[in-house]
Amino acid sequence: MMFDPNAPxxxxxxxxxxxxxxxAIGRLIVEAFAGEPQGGQFERRIVDALRADGALSVSLVAERDGRIIGHVAYSPVSIGGEPAGTQQWYGLAPLAVRPDCQRQSIGAGLVRTGLDALHRLGARGCVVLGDPAYYTRFGFAPSGDIMFPGVPPEYFLALSFDESVPRPAGDVRYHDVFYPA
Ligand SMILES: CC(C)(COP(=O)(O)OP(=O)(O)OC[C@H]1O[C@@H](n2cnc3c(N)ncnc32)[C@H](O)[C@@H]1OP(=O)(O)O)[C@@H](O)C(=O)NCCC(=O)NCCS
Known part of the structure; x- marks a missing residue:
């Protein structure tokens, strides 16, 4: 195929x-999570509430042709009952890529760029609740020290940036907005 210098x-x-x-981020999240029980409204509200509470530590978008086609959020978590953020551990959630833009490594780019941003903020590590088939490729792995109550351990994954384990270790709690009344 000839190279066309005028091709977009x-x-x-x-x-x-x-x-x-x-x-625009809220609309994208709703599109990406449309198949979920609340049609993405739950995930959209999480991001809006984190932002309103100053807990959206890293919020990255993927943009193409002036349109937002992906988004990832990271917020501080509490481990072992310590106040959220004091151990410098964060939770990745939610991650969303517009359905017609999936499988183009946009999700992977958002996760990796977000982890780099966390690292620059001085984070010690990050956790994620999700499919191990997807998240293990970024270095996340099940941890015997950091747990998420009520979830099979293989679906709750941790990535320590400095090989350390948070002290105290134990159960992880995300920001309150993840637990609607
Ligand atoms: C999950 C999601 C963000 C992935 O985005 P993406 O840009 O398509 O991901 P990438 O292109 O980086 O990676 C695609 C790869 O991930 C795999 N993959 C995508 N979603 C997956 C999932 N939920 N579980 C396991 N693997 C998944 C694909 O099979 C593909 O694998 P391959 O490279 O071996 O073919 C996107 O599918 C999405 O927005 N889904 C709806 C919302 C959601 O479930 N978010 C995650 C939970 S917070």
């Missing part, structure tokens, strides 16, 4: 969210 180049940019983008 579809570049995906990964960057921090902007203040004006809350609605």
């Amino acid at each position: 180049v579809e570049v995906v940019t990964l960057r921090d969210e902007r203040k004006s983008e809350a609605d």
Whole structure:
């Protein structure tokens, strides 16, 4: 195939969210989680509430052609009853890529870029509740020291940036917004 110098180049940019983008991010999350019981509204509310509470530590978007096609959020977690954030551990959730843009490594780019951003913030590690077939590729692995109550251990994964285990270890609790009354 001949190289066409005038052909449009579809570049995906990964960057921090902007203040004006809350609605666009919310709409994207609803599209990505449309198949979930609450049609993505639960995940959308989580991100909005984290932002409102100043707990959206890292919020990255993937942008192509001026449209937001992916998003990932990271927020502080509490481990072993310590106040959230004091151990510098974070939770990855939610992660969303627009359905027609999936399987193009956009999710992977968001996860990896987000982990780099956490590292720069001084994070010690990150946890995720999700499919091990997806998240183990980023270095997440089941941990005997950090647990999430009520979930089979193979679905709760941890990644320590410095090989250390948080002290105290134990059960993980996400921000309150993850536990609707
Ligand atoms: C999960 C999600 C973010 C992945 O985004 P993506 O940009 O398609 O992911 P990537 O292109 O980086 O990776 C695609 C790979 O992940 C795999 N994959 C995608 N979703 C997966 C899942 N839920 N479980 C296991 N593997 C998954 C694909 O099979 C593909 O594998 P392959 O490379 O071996 O073919 C996207 O599918 C999505 O938004 N899903 C709906 C929302 C959701 O479930 N979010 C995750 C829970 S918070």
